[in-house]
Amino acid sequence: MDKDRIYGSAKEFTGKAEGAVGDATGDAETQASGRAREAAGAAQDLYGQAKDAARGAADTAVNYAKDAYQHRGETIRSGQQAMTRSVQDNPLGALLIAGGIGFALALLLTRQPRRPPPRWRYFS
The missing domain is CATH 1.10.287 (Helix Hairpins)
Known part of the structure; x- marks a missing residue:
C-alpha cells in the first residue's frame, strides 16, 4: 500500500x-x-x-x-513444434505465406534507381 x-x-x-x-x-x-x-x-x-x-x-x-x-529453450522448442505441425497440416498455406513475406521483404529492400539531376536550360 x-x-x-x-x-x-x-x-x-x-x-x-x-x-x-x-x-x-x-x-x-x-x-x-x-x-x-x-x-x-x-x-x-x-x-x-x-x-x-x-x-x-x-x-x-x-x-x-x-x-x-x-524457460526460453522450452518455449523455442514448443514454437518450432507448433510451426512444424502447422506446415504439415497446411503446406500450401505455409508456402503462400512464405512467398508473401519474401515478396514484402524484396519490396522493402530494393531501392528506386537514382535519377540523374535535371538539366537546366539557359535561355538567352
Whole structure:
C-alpha cells in the first residue's frame, strides 16, 4: 500500500469531519474548507491507487520476462513444434505465406534507381 493512499484517506476523513463540524455550527467557511480537504484527500488516494496499479503491472511484466528467460529453450522448442505441425497440416498455406513475406521483404529492400539531376536550360 502506497503512502499517498494512507495520507489521502486520512485527509479525506479529516475533511469529512471538518465538513460535519461546519454543518453542525453553520459556519460556511469551515464547511468549504472541509469539502476542499476531502476532495484533496480523495485525489491523493486515487493517485496512490494509480501508483500501486502501475507498480503491480510492472512487477507482473518483470515476472513474465524472467519466466520467459528461464524457460526460453522450452518455449523455442514448443514454437518450432507448433510451426512444424502447422506446415504439415497446411503446406500450401505455409508456402503462400512464405512467398508473401519474401515478396514484402524484396519490396522493402530494393531501392528506386537514382535519377540523374535535371538539366537546366539557359535561355538567352
